[in-house]
Amino acid sequence: MQIGKEAFLRWWDRLLCAFFPRRCVYCGAVIRPERTVCDRCVRELPRIVPPVCPFCGHEKADCICNHKKQKFQAICAPFYYENTIVKAVHRYKFEDRDFLAEAYARNMASAVRREFSDVSFDAVTFVPFTKKQMRTRAFNPSELLARHTAKELELPCETLLQKLYETEPQHRLTGQTRTGNVFGVYEVAPDVSLDGKTVLLIDDIKTTGATLSECAKMLLLGGAKAVYCCTFAIARSQKK
Numbered sequence: 001m002q003i004g005k006e007a008f009l010r011w012w013d014r015l016l017c018a019f020f021p022r023r024c025v026y027c028g029a030v031i032r033p034e035r036t037v038c039d040r041c042v043r044e045l046p047r048i049v050p051p052v053c054p055f056c057g058h059e060k061a062d063c064i065c066n067h068k069k070q071k072f073q074a075i076c077a078p079f080y081y082e083n084t085i086v087k088a089v090h091r092y093k094f095e096d097r098d099f100l101a102e103a104y105a106r107n108m109a110s111a112v113r114r115e116f117s118d119v120s121f122d123a124v125t126f127v128p129f130t131k132k133q134m135r136t137r138a139f140n141p142s143e144l145l146a147r148h149t150a151k152e153l154e155l156p157c158e159t160l161l162q163k164l165y166e167t168e169p170q171h172r173l174t175g176q177t178r179t180g181n182v183f184g185v186y187e188v189a190p191d192v193s194l195d196g197k198t199v200l201l202i203d204d205i206k207t208t209g210a211t212l213s214e215c216a217k218m219l220l221l222g223g224a225k226a227v228y229c230c231t232f233a234i235a236r237s238q239k240k
């Protein structure tokens, strides 16, 4: 009996799925092979829905930043850092980085297209690791997201910054100390020309924005015309 090519491919697909089931790119639940997101995530993901505050990246309804000016022009993100997205970031860092980076970068690229539609970018860059971090960690999550976001937006991804010292992880610190913790830690990478460039700066998560602001400051001091930021997720500010 002859098996048609299409029937064979369907059979092969099912066989692969039996051994390597297709999982939701956010929560990891097993889903039908033709899908990328489960029903629950479609309904419940903490999406940031326009209108968006350009100063803090929150929905305008959630914004409590009083339009405090940052070094960057504006920030956007597809999601708040809560619920399933916390789990998603964990999976991204520790499990399936390449596959998830592609999916998450697609979300980030659409946020950029939507929020920064009138901006013409010259380059995409990312919050760098120190040389020691690059040796000891499997990868830099911000860099991988930047590379895939750049590809989606058809822009070059360039290493424009370098990190000089190790710092305490920002999540262990509180508001003011976070700014001090990153002060003077980044500088423009050698042999980089920033003159008049409009840069899209990528990080995985924004909490207070201290790291992004410091990186933006260095890019501007190095000659960049403007810096815009995009992260995969933003930690929602708590009303005091």
Ligand SMILES: [Zn+2]
Pocket (backbone or CB within 6 Å): 024, 025, 026, 027, 028, 029, 037, 038, 039, 040, 041, 042
């Ligand atoms: Zn899901």
Ligand SMILES: [Zn+2]
Pocket (backbone or CB within 6 Å): 053, 054, 055, 056, 057, 058, 063, 064, 065, 066, 067
């Ligand atoms: Zn705001």
